[in-house]
Amino acid sequence: MEVDMRIVMIGSGYVGLVSGTCFADFGHEVVCVDKDQRKIDALNEGIMPIYEPGLEQLVAKNVAEGRLKFTTELESAAPFADAVFIAVGTPSRRGDGHADLSYVYAAAKEIGQLIRPGAVVVTKSTVPVGTGDEVERIIRSVRDDFEFYVASNPEFLREGAAIDDFQRPDRVVIGVNEPEAAHVLNEIYRPVTTNSAPMLQMARRASELTKYAANAFLATKICFINEISDLCERVGADVGDVALGIGMDKRIGSSFLNAGPGYGGSCFPKDTLALLKTAQDHDASLRIVEAVVAVNDSRKRGMGRKVVHAMGGDVHGKSVALLGLTFKADTDDMRDSPSLAIVQTLQDAGISVRAYDPEGMANARTMMTEVTFCEDPYDAMTGTDCAVIATEWAAFRALDLQRTKDLLKEPLMVDLRNVYSRAEMEGHGFRYHAVGH
Structure with a gap:
């Protein structure tokens, strides 16, 4: 399959690693970025940081075919990316139970200094309503000289069946406020939507809430x-x-x-x-x-x-x-x-x-x-x-x-x-x- 898109996945934990690997398997060129040098070194040696059936083999396949890479250096990949996904942790914040968004916002600040014109920044992490607005504000505070787009694309992966869920999803939800962002995400997900998985396009805030509503139900x-x-x-x-x-x-x-x-x-x-x-x-x-x-x-x-x-x-x-x-x-x-x-x-x-x-x-x-x-x-x-x-x-x-x-x-x-x-x-x-x- 021909390479369609260049994708950067920030965060190589459960969501980032599974998503990045599956995107690579779709034929895209993917670089997974993580600040943990030991995790990146292990991934480059074929050692998985998590247990997920079939993941080790799928990573090895796409690394061997040149579509999947792992690095700690965001600056080496982000300037060339069509889409930069944020897939960092959002654990419960100690003391009050709110989602800790510090990793998301830190990633947004770094991205703003590196992305190219027209790039789409996508929150893959599970985030509260309005997080995309703040991500956009942070990036714009350091990058106000050209247009970029911020979108939401929540994951609906079951641990233990994540690869199948990603490659054959019930639906793909994208939250976009601009047609340009929708076009990029439609191209990224074309391999699954052509196999009849519905692409649900909605406003960014609705997409963010959809993830929480689904899990709560x-x-x-x-x-x-x-x-x-x-x-x-x-x-x-x-x-x-x-x-x-x-x-x-x-x-x-x-x-x-x-x-x-x-x-x-x-x-x-x-x-x-x-x-x-x-x-x-x-x-x-x-x-x-x-x-x-x-x-x-x-x-x-x-x-x-x-x-x-x-x-x-x-x-x-x-x-x-x-x-x-x-x-x-x-x-x-x-x-x-x-x-x-x-x-x-x-x-x-x-x-x-x-x-x-x-x-x-x-x-x-x-x-x-x-x-x-x-x-x-x-x-x-x-x-x-x-x-x-x-x-x-x-x-x-x-x-x-x-x-x-x-x-x-x-x-x-x-x-x-x-x-x-x-x-x-x-x-x-x-x-x-x-x-x-």
């Missing part, structure tokens, strides 16, 4: 089904049946209706909080989103209490095998993972924790104390009083149940992801506790 679905699962346990219903029954309604849909220990990761926790702060700044009430944040926070420690209850309540000196640490399968992301609150709750009750996760152990070691990290799930379960499935990794769906039973002191499993069926587990002689049935 999905978080609401998770919290809704989790509360329904608690009711199911009390009335003798199966939340799986309920989820199936409501999910087949096309107005609702089946995604994000899997009962579990609550949402975590890099997006939903910070984005719901940032949306609330934006609403407060504009004197608007978002009572539903407020409830979602509160319900999810209490849910995580509630799952720890569920394990304590399953173990009989008198648990001091007992041990648990925690299978899964990341907030979901197929990622190494530990940010706001339910396992953090679960471990703390178990430890507060006097339970010692042995843990295993296929990809998240390195990150978990920096966030958890007094946890024994094990070589595999069977190592974790050896001599413990209870096995707890906290993340739905495929490896935990195919456990040797007889071996599992033999390794545990008691045949007790608490399945917080509903990986197994009650009939199967009880047929193998387990005392089985799931979520919502």
Whole structure:
């Protein structure tokens, strides 16, 4: 495929690296820029800073074909770019919960000194409404001698399925205030829009809000089904049946209706909080989103209490095998993972924790104390009083149940992801506790 556009991606974290790599795979010439020299050195050696299925191979392919490069030097690439994407972190700001936009604004200031006439600066980072206006003001304060454009292009990537989401999206959202910016972004995304993915063009502020609204709605679905699962346990219903029954309604849909220990990761926790702060700044009430944040926070420690209850309540000196640490399968992301609150709750009750996760152990070691990290799930379960499935990794769906039973002191499993069926587990002689049935 012929090179169509020259793109600079500022930030080589999750969003920047996946987006930049996929743009390169579309045939564009992409330079990913990051201030972290160690990260850039590792990427140039083919070592990924994150775990994402298929990413390492796709990076290697596009580097070998000359379309993808990594550098710390923005000045070597930005002056030649048709589009400069800002894909830096916007974590919750300590103290007040607002999105920390310092990295976005610092990038904007650097860009302003380097871009060429007619270039489009695109915020790929998740940012509150009005951020694009400030980015434009910052750039114009250092670059008022020619025309440039600022656009919004939020990402809708699921960790663990990010490449497929980028290359075959439900939709591409662009927020533009000028036709020139729309033209550049349409050219960049032509490979996906020609395959019938709709391009939704709207004003910049609407685009910025769309990202937060989408994440808040999905978080609401998770919290809704989790509360329904608690009711199911009390009335003798199966939340799986309920989820199936409501999910087949096309107005609702089946995604994000899997009962579990609550949402975590890099997006939903910070984005719901940032949306609330934006609403407060504009004197608007978002009572539903407020409830979602509160319900999810209490849910995580509630799952720890569920394990304590399953173990009989008198648990001091007992041990648990925690299978899964990341907030979901197929990622190494530990940010706001339910396992953090679960471990703390178990430890507060006097339970010692042995843990295993296929990809998240390195990150978990920096966030958890007094946890024994094990070589595999069977190592974790050896001599413990209870096995707890906290993340739905495929490896935990195919456990040797007889071996599992033999390794545990008691045949007790608490399945917080509903990986197994009650009939199967009880047929193998387990005392089985799931979520919502």
